[in-house]
Amino acid sequence: MASLKSILNTLIWAVLLLIITPAIAVSDEAFRNCVTTNGIRNVTSMQSKNYKILLDYSIQNLRFATSQIPKPNFIIIPQTNQQVQATVTCAGKGGYEIRVRSGGHSYEGTSSTAESPFVIIDLINLNAVKLDVATKTAWVGGGATVGEIYYAIAQNDGGFGFTAGSCPTIGVGGHFSGGGFGLISRMFGLAADNVVDALVVDAEGKLLNRKTMGEDFFWALRGGGGGSWGIVVAWQIKLVKVPPVVTSFSVPRHGVDNVAALMQKWQKVAPTLEKEFYLSVNLAAPNNTAMAATFNGMYLGRKPNMLKSLDSSFPELGIQANESREMSWIESVLFFSGLTGSDVSSLAARYDSNKLYFYAKSDYVSTPIPLDALAGAIKIFQEQPLGNAIFDPYGGRMWEISSDSIAFPHRAGNLFSIQYLVSWHDEKGDSEAYLAWLRKLHAFMEPYVSQNPRAAYVNYLDLDLGTVGKNSTSPVAEASKWGKRYFMDNFERLLQVKTRVDPHNVFRNVQSIPPDVRS
């Protein structure tokens, strides 16, 4: 039976919720007046003829572009930081939820949909990238894409690079907020490890920098996940020095037994290769009897050194000299974006014309997966609807940075991460069948991946791990189900930061960090 204390706690909670939940009826007209009075011209409502085009432009997962998905009352495209501040204030007065959008790649649509009336603040025009060669840093607008950073770096001849994900249309707003792992993270860490300052609009509409927000807030911004803390209107990043020549390859290997054996070896080799070496695997079955593993490699150095390293550590891969190519670092960015041969300016293109419907899940592995388990997973890969999995090696710099240095926690001890993916082209495709396949694979892997908690990467957001509904009476308990998986021991500190910087939960979504008003 519930104790008196727990009943009292629940009552206190209910009262607190009544106090913190805005009970204002939304008024589109009042909101429009508020933003236009503040000089904001780019205000698109449901009645505007460009509404759907603007809304869909940056939705990268077509699951969130269907007619059943709740749509925003307004899309605001600010031109200045001050306009972001004003929109936050107007949304607060009007009782709207806020969804902030950078590149729109959220796996669960957290930048484009909500349960209550909401406005999208789309940062697409806050995308300037300003390099400062003297300090080897750059200021990057919160709505820029990583491709726009790579392009700006390519315009400068300073031998610089940056460590972030490989898909050029990912936005820095969400990507850096969750960490940002890429092909040179074993050498330089995550994107978020290389953030040195940030400009944020907070829950009260104030513009803060690192000094004025304080170190706890700045810590949470780097890896604590997008959408919980405020609106990052700019990041200051540290550029890295890359060598003039790197070596890249993407080599497929086939056969069920061969792939299982290669994967068994890869798990031991890839996390312990020299830091300069990134060697990931993409597993996918071409049909229900075959199996393929594509080994994607990028070495920060010349081909002979790369070959020497692989020949001694991983001779089973049997890499041939003609399977890899020397190139500049920026060419390698084009290569892994599938843009080889395109002009470097294509990295800055924001619109992806090959959008898909997709689901994803993630895992971390600290003990090599046994051969029979790999064979069992391969059997699932061969079942319809044929998804894939990307195995990203950790080690190197990823192990050197402590797990509480920033809010992203997955460091020493993690051999690699796994991202399971399943995608389809047609809205009429039965999404339940895809989700069922993904869940089956994820369930099968449980004994072989990290435990207590089974860790996951917040940038591969997964609502199966739990959600906090808008009427939840115990949001912290609900959030801890997924929060501990994404943030491990950093979750408690994130709760404390949230409680201090956004006690009324202005920045929220179904998997944001809630304020802790329990005590």
Ligand code: FDA
């Ligand atoms: P989006 O705009 O949807 O934002 C994601 C979340 O962050 C939302 O909750 C949003 O409200 C919030 N947010 C956005 N801008 C914000 C801002 N300025 N301030 C505060 N909050 C903000 N990851 C990785 O580590 N390595 C990789 O190589 C890849 N590759 C990759 C490829 C593809 C095709 C996809 C779809 C995704 C990836 N990712 C990835 C995952 C990616 O890092 C993740 O989806 C990011 O959250 C995407 O950030 P966006 O700004 O694009 O998304």
